[in-house]
Amino acid sequence: MxxxxxxxxxxxxxxxxxxxxxxxxxxxxxxxxxxxxxxxxxxxIRSQGIIHGGTKYALNGVLTQASNTIKEMPQRWRDCLEGKGEIDLTDTEILSEAHYMWSKGSLGSKMTTFFATKAFRGRVEEVAKAERPAVFTDKAFKGSLYRLNELVLNVPTxxxxxxxxxxxxxxxxxxxxxxxxxxxxxxxxxxxxxxxxxxxxxxxxxxxxxxxxxxxxxxxxxxxxxQRRPLHMVMVKHNLYLPTFAHCIGTGSKPVATITTHPCDDGKQIWYLGGDVAETGVNRSKEDQIRFAKKALSGLLPWIDLTNAEWQTFHVDRAEPMQxxxxxxxxxxxxxxxxxxxxxxxxxxxxxxxxxxxxxxxxxxxxxxxxxxxxxxxxxxxxxxxxxxxx
Known part of the structure; x- marks a missing residue:
């Protein structure tokens, strides 16, 4: 031997x-x-490819340890993606240079002030109407939109x-x-x-x-x-060209939904849904989870027609040290x-x-x-x- x-x-x-x-x-x-x-x-391969900067961990208006720990990661990844970091990742496809955060209505003054603090300088900025991604340019969108310093990567690449x-x-x-x-x-x-x-x-x-x-x-x-923290993820396959990379936030401390967009080999696109939709859907059947996700998207993005979209779900466990x-x-x-x-x-x-x-x-x-x-x-x-x- x-x-x-x-x-x-x-x-x-x-x-x-x-x-x-x-x-x-x-x-x-x-x-x-x-x-x-x-x-x-x-x-x-089941991740959404988001290089988090910690903003979503501060939606309750408090800068948490999790938010502080991860805040330096986006720049460290950017250095690698540009070929000047600790590992050469120049062959990796960047699906989006930023992740966004939106609310159905205007953010409360407390949250707006919080995002304007020194701690979030360079991490969060409000997006002017003329600079919004296509999915948020419809007249029906009346909410607030923020740009986060968070890349989204094509995971297989x-x-x-x-x-x-x-x-x-x-x-x-x-x-x-x-x-x-x-x-x-x-x-x-x-x-x-x-x-x-x-x-x-x-x-x-x-x-x-x-x-x-x-x-x-x-x-x-x-x-x-x-420990395992389970998710019931949702995939929406469509031929709309509306790249969407965003957290929808509500009144809670977690995003209502997190959407990323991924290319398919057949030329169509996938909207990949995480966030509270995935966390609360663990005990729903596949059919119930799809019904829930359809209702959620129609409420969050009512101007988007997903009539001809295909829907699928799957379960995944996040494995972590026990807490x-x-x-x-x-x-x-x-x-x-x-x-x-x-x-x-x-x-x-x-x-x-x-x-x-x-x-x-x-x-x-x-x-x-x-x-x-x-x-x-x-x-x-x-x-x-x-x-x-x-x-």
């Missing part, structure tokens, strides 16, 4: 794992990544941009199929009899999303615990257990922050990697958006 010694084994090929792999290799670590299915095939410079370090294998020599959460080796291969990693970082539960059981890891009362974590999370680090970015936008937390926990042997024995492992494909398979 061929033995390969490595500094760092990353388990899970979502954006968090791919970002970490790029950073680790640049830092000089002999690192590889194992993905059991498709790259980005879990939460990553992001995955491919992250895999491109490190593709020779990415392999398809499920560590649940391996014979693992583990003692007190220290993993000494992983043997894959099917491939006549033995891996001996100095450190392991796990970014498998909701797959962590089965891994934790096999590896006898009792802490940290994982009291299942609340949303404020930041990316990394916890070391033996020679393993358990990690969740908690938000797509926080993947760079996760790498900042994980990399100081890793060290290298400065040995030139010999990856020839790994060539027997297959290569994972990049995940497809669900709208390419569900319609």
């Amino acid at each position: 061929k033995t390969v010694k490595i500094d760092l084994l990353i388990v899970g090929g979502g954006v968090a794992g791919l970002w970490l792999l790029n950073r680790a290799i640049k830092q000089g670590l002999n690192a590889i990544l194992l993905e059991k299915d498709t790259l980005g095939g879990g939460q990553t 992001l995955i491919n941009a992250l895999r491109k410079p490190v593709d020779e370090r990415i392999f398809q294998a499920d560590i649940l199929d391996a014979e693992i020599d583990v003692n007190d959460a220290n993993i000494h080796s992983l043997q894959f009899p099917e491939f006549n291969l033995r891996l001996e990693p100095s450190q392991i970082v796990m970014t498998p999303g909701e797959g962590f539960e089965t891994l934790a059981e096999k590896l006898q890891i009792s802490e940290p615990k994982m 009291s009362s299942l609340i949303r974590p404020d930041s990316a999370f990394a916890q070391q257990v033996g020679n393993c680090t358990i990690a969740w970015p908690t938000k797509l936008a926080l993947s760079p922050d996760l790498s900042d937390q994980v990399l100081p926990l890793c060290s290298g042997l400065n040995e030139k990697p010999d990856l020839s024995a790994l060539s027997i492992l297959p290569k994972p494909e990049t995940a497809q958006p669900l709208w390419e398979t569900m319609f």
Whole structure:
């Protein structure tokens, strides 16, 4: 059996794992990544691609810890997208340079004043009528519209941009199929009899999303615990050309609905609905969720005719470190257990922050990697958006 010694084994090929792999290799670590299915095939491909700046976490008029933690992320991503950041993401398609926030009526004076404070300078600005996106130019729109410093990315192109410079370090294998020599959460080796291969990693970082539960059981890891916050997402397929990237806000602390627009291979577009529509729809049937979403959109954007649109829904769980009362974590999370680090970015936008937390926990042997024995492992494909398979 061929033995390969490595500094760092990353388990899970979502954006968090791919970002970490790029950073680790640049830092000089002999690192590889194992993905059991498709790259980005879990939460990553089901995300809306929004690089949040934290504004939606302050809709109750209070600047929260979550809002402060994430506020620097959009600029950090922009640097990478322009080829001058820590990772070259110039091959990533930007679907929108900004995300918007609208209300059906005028915002209250308290909220308007809040957005004008120094804390939100450069993050939120009111949009003049002449500069509104097409979907908000109809005379029937009477509300307030704000432009947020939040990019929206085409997620499959992001995955491919992250895999491109490190593709020779990415392999398809499920560590649940391996014979693992583990003692007190220290993993000494992983043997894959099917491939006549033995891996001996100095450190392991796990970014498998909701797959962590089965891994934790096999590896006898009792802490940290994982929580799931479920969503029932809605997809609306149409041939209207009305790119819409916006949160609709009401009187509550969460967006009533969050809409992003994504291209389909057949030339049509998808409106992808999250926000409160998705959170409150967890216990609705598919049919009831579609009825609810239709009613919500007809109330929020009554001037848009979706008569000929196609509708689909799906369930997805956001996997995160467990919090009291299942609340949303404020930041990316990394916890070391033996020679393993358990990690969740908690938000797509926080993947760079996760790498900042994980990399100081890793060290290298400065040995030139010999990856020839790994060539027997297959290569994972990049995940497809669900709208390419569900319609």
